Amino acid sequence: MQNTDKFNITKVVMGADPLGYELKEAVKQHLQKNGIEVKDLTPTNDVDYFSVGEEVGKQIASGEYERGFIFCGTGMGVDIVANKYQGVYSALCESVETTRLSRIINNANILAMGGIIITPYLGKQMADAFMKTPFSEGFSEAEPEFLTQALSEVKTTETRINRFNQIHAN
Template sequence: MKIAIGSDHAGFELKEKIKAFLEDFGHNVLDLGCYSKESVDYPEFGVKVAQAVLNKEAERGILICGTGLGMSMVANRFRGIRAALCHELFTTKMARLHNDANVLVLGGRVIGEALALEMVKVFIDTPFGGGRHERRIKLIDELTKE
């Protein structure tokens, strides 16, 4: 699977660990920055990942900032992006299963590395459940056209 990943400076170290983890499992990772712990503005990287997913340059995206709040706000401004800010495994699984989340958002200062890697695995491995949930995804798109 091709996965776009991006972070700000607060999420840089976790991004690098997630990137290596994904590559170890044979995924193709599109790293859209940032590339160091030097202070940057998170919206730039949230936009890049959202656009990569929308433009089908990647099947899914992962965003990391300090809390995950800023990145989730940026990504969810894009119609067709369903970014899920998750802090544990259950919501990560349900974000995929029920909401067809196409971007996982993590707080690099909120969760530890081991949990983050487990969450990434769940996000990648969990299929969308479809059925009544698909109807609801379409309803979101219809109700938010403008």
């Protein structure tokens, strides 16, 4: 089953606004202690949430990083902005289980957390689940083929939405 003993990604990108900064620091230190290379786009706590979502989203969308972490007060603002990028599947989670399922079902590549909601202890557990859980494995109620097909449809839908947005942009 998922949540193996090893991280399956060796480097990540992350960022936080002032309300998510403390949680980001705890998660960053935890990942680094476990041998993960962390690119921190917000080494100080003076960055707006929309800039955090944009910068981390851009790093994932470009393919430079496979996984990322974003933090603000609720996690919602950074999540909304990051998800504007094609190929970014940011999941706002508040538990280990929803984090695990975001990987299994949705192949989430960014984990968004709220610094006023998530404790550092829980944030570290969620980071472990996000890093260790593979896509489409161990979900007994759905076959891996279905999840792979569903993700393909999401990507197709994403392309249609982007075309729509380009046509209707003012």
